[in-house]
Amino acid sequence: MDLLIKNGIVVNAEGRCAADVAVSDGKIIKVGQNILPGAMTEEVDASGLLVLPGAVDVHTHFELSFGDIFHTADDFYSGTRAAACGGVTTVIDFVTPENNESLIAAFNKRNYFAESKVCIDYGLHMGFSEVNDKLLDEMQEIVNTGVPSFKVFTTYAFKLNDDELKRVFMNAKKLNALVMVHAEDHEALEAAKAEFIKDGKTDAWHHYLSRPEAVEAKAVKKVIELAMETGVKLYIVHLACAEGLAAVEQAQAEGYPIYAETCPQYLNFTSDVFKRPDGRNFVCSPPMKGIESRDALWDSVTGCDRGTISPTYFGINTVATDHCPFRSTDKDRGKDDFTMIPNGVMGVENLYPYMLSEANRGRISFERAVELCSSNPAVIFGCSPAKGLIAQGADADILIYDPGKEFTVSQKNMHSDIDYTIWEGTKFKGYPVRTYSRGLLVYKDGEFTGKAGHGRFIRRFM
């Protein structure tokens, strides 16, 4: 036995108990009472602390470029370093094939960039920016490689039209793969953008007004209809509006395998942030919406709090980050024209501390926070039972959390390479004190203690 975490309260999605956790060779070998250490075992006293499965953030964008102009601040090293320091022990990032590139070539290239840098375990989703017979044929090989999730967009330059969406959905259904969708109505938002710019309405507030609630809801409803027609498993990424959520819940109630993710930025902020002088720093798509949407997202997060993995996966099923930070100098390029602001915000180090702090304040149970941030994403994306729970046989991806620690977020105490944070000044009740990735201590008391290349690619199967 390498490590014995003693006297803590172990919290899984299904419940909690006072127990010791024994680790050997990166795996949890026993969870139980009064476990005795071996001669070489390192003992960690977790009295008064919670012992949780590390979070599984299924939506990050490390090392992403938009054209040749904008590059995200975090590469696979600094991004997974920040993740580890926020209790995230698995990330799933994206492969975006370039023109005419085969899916497998794009996967190999991305994996090559990632593997020497990652500090925690990682998976990849395959992006689609065009559709043709060759790419559709390659989906099988990608699934066999351990990538059973495909991402499509209804907007941006790489959007797919309805016919293309349907072809991807049908093929994914055949392969029992999952399709993730960024849903915003392209025509509506482009028309609004053009109108605002023509009228000189160029501030960040008009970023929100160009893609308000209705723009997101329209696209969400469309992709749900397509999913119902094809029977594919659908996962709506970064859901941010009440009307879209209602459509998801309706489809779920009818028995369709439809999942919804939201992000901490949609739970904590409203569109009012775009009125701030630094509003451009909050620009992401979809934008944060009005208070009604934020309340609806929270109602779903709290309303489905049953302390167990919900059998129907009703409402919001996961909270992930869409971590995609651009430096403030890049954001500044859009200070006189919101259409020039690179889209995306940070969050990988804030996700779990935020949700656990809300649990610690009594808004949800700790079990529900674990379910949304760890066990549900692990199950939905095919990394369970190795990830997402503290149990014998699971990977020793463990967060030790001090519910008594007060923490105020500042760019200075974060571990990303981004030069600001939208979370500046936010106070958390409780904070991570240690993170283990397959038994390796990667974070301790505010310091990163991991190493590049420790993370392994996770082959996922559904």
Ligand code: URP
């Ligand atoms: O604004 C965002 N969300 N940027 C990242 C890319 C995406 O749309 O997920």
Ligand code: ZN
């Ligand atoms: Zn997106």
Ligand code: ZN
């Ligand atoms: Zn994203």
